[in-house]
Amino acid sequence: MIVKNRLTMLKRCLTRALSTSTGAVRWWGRVDRASKDPINGVTEAFLADPSSNKINLGVGAYLDDEGKPVVLQCVREAEAKIAASQFLGSISTAVSSKYVEESVKLVYGRDSDVIKEGTYAGVQALSGTGACRLFAELQRRFYPGSMIYLPDPTWSNHHNIWRDAQVCKRTFRYYDPDTKGINFAALVDDIKNAPNGSFFLLHPCAHNPTGIDPTEEQWQEISYLFKVKNHFPFFDMAYQGVASGDLERDANAIRIFLKDGHLIGCAQSFAKNMGLCGHRIGCLSVLCDDKRQGVTIKSQLQQIARAMYGSPPLHGMLLVSTILGDPEIKRLWVKEMKVMANRVQRMRATLRQVLEKLGSPLNWEHITNQVGMFCFSGLSPDQVDQLARDFHIYMILDGRMSMAGVTTGNVNYLANAIHEVTRNGEESRILCRIST
Ligand SMILES: Cc1ncc(COP(=O)(O)O)c(C=O)c1O
Known part of the structure; x- marks a missing residue:
């Protein structure tokens, strides 16, 4: 009787171990796909766009005035x-x-x-x-x-x-x-x-x-x-x-x-x-x-x-x-850092200037009041979408533009595009919390 009970218990343990290991083998089947990183999503969309006018304002890394990455x-x-x-x-x-x-x-x-x-x-x-x-x-x-x-x-x-x-x-x-x-x-x-x-x-x-x-x-x-x-x-x-x-x-x-x-x-x-x-x-x-x-x-x-x-x-x-x-x-590093900061500041000034010259009804002072790599443009998610759809300009949905992606060669095109999507005077008062 004791032997029979022990055998039954052993059988149960084995069955449980086998079923658990089958479950373990398939554990990844229960894993959901992670939500897309907002910045990587912008880069993917930019890379997939065949347009020669495209601009990537998503990435925060410094680029030179030709839009190229820099090794100092x-x-x-x-x-x-x-x-x-x-x-x-x-x-x-x-x-x-x-x-x-x-x-x-x-x-x-x-x-x-x-x-x-x-x-x-x-x-x-x-x-x-x-x-x-x-x-x-x-x-x-x-x-x-x-x-x-x-x-x-x-x-x-x-x-x-x-x-x-x-x-x-x-x-x-x-x-x-x-x-x-x-x-x-x-x-x-x-x-x-x-x-x-x-x-x-x-x-x-x-x-x-x-x-x-x-x-x-x-x-x-x-x-x-x-x-x-x-x-x-x-x-x-x-x-x-x-x-x-x-x-x-x-x-x-x-x-x-x-x-x-x-x-x-x-x-x-x-x-x-x-x-x-x-x-x-x-x-x-x-x-x-x-x-x-x-x-x-x-x-x-x-x-x-x-x-x-x-x-x-x-x-x-x-x-x-x-x-x-x-x-x-x-x-040398300190000098090169100044060059990077100055280029970004120059692009801020030019972008604002061109928008004002175009007769934009909006106030763009914040472009030059803000500092650093990013400009929190105030563009709405719809305007950001329209910039991508109609002008091949990519940024994250909260309207944050990486000024490192703005160059002497594309600033006029960018200003014109922003003017087009904002010319009815509307801008975003919605704050999206997706900055990267
Ligand atoms: C505020 C802030 N903290 C930290 C980081 C992280 O930078 P990294 O890990 O590349 O040094 C970033 C990069 O975008 C940032 O903007």
Whole structure:
């Protein structure tokens, strides 16, 4: 009898194991297709269009006045220096520490106490995205139950990053579609009304997608309110140097917070300002009370990274540390960054000028008031559709145009097309939250 029972149980277990393994083999059959990334959708549509007049205003990477991607001369010189020094044979932790030190000097200032006293935890990260992801994970692990406030609107991937880290998100008001400027009163209200000690994500310069940054006085007020409310500021610095053409000026918001004694977090990216998007090179830093705490936090960040992707790639890190560590190459970089920023500013001015000359009934001042790579045009989703359909001009549905795609050769065509789709005087007051 006992033997018979045991045999029956064994049979049942086997049957269950078999049926489970059949289920497991077919697990992907239950996976739904992921929603399309808005930016990739724009690029796909652009590539599929055979028109010779087509313009891609979706991608945020810098292009030259011929619409071609650029490898900066400073990067070429750093490449040559790395090749000559056979660096790869002698990589040590000292090299990556130097990389982090040079990176954080850019945001906090080389003469700041933070740098002098080494009171920070800093790690190389997989570009700006990876730096945000590491921070979100740190937040979840060591401050469970905390939330992050994201600006409305913001770079859409911020939502994905904190969602995947399983940190609850809220938004704070930032943009006013009526004035196409900052809604400062609402922003202040939201900061005041958030529970004390909340996490806020802030864009220190060239806010994506609106291109609108708080003024110096407004940053001072924000910093003051953060002190009063004991909020934690996390800065996502994706465009240092390409907003104004001046590294120091673009770090001004962070310097204000630093002066006010905040402990802050900062994600840095070299994708735009060095044109190194494909290298995935960035840095995450978190300011600490003292050096010892910095070592502790760094060890946790390294452990998080280890489980996610082991260690970060070397080549981009060598390029950036060579550029930042060699005064001559760094000077060249600063010059090239100014060229990029100036070209974008020139295209903003020309686009506005042509629209005004065409007699557009709309106010286009915001094109030149906004800064950085993106122009939050105010075009409605229908107008964006019409631009693609009738003029082969592609941008994401919220009307965000990458000014990097505007050139001397296509700016007149673009202005004429925008004039055509807006000539009845209508524009969007709808804010789509799909910027990438
Ligand atoms: C605000 C913001 N943060 C982060 C990133 C991420 O950049 P990357 O991961 O390419 O460095 C971007 C890129 O578009 C951005 O606009």
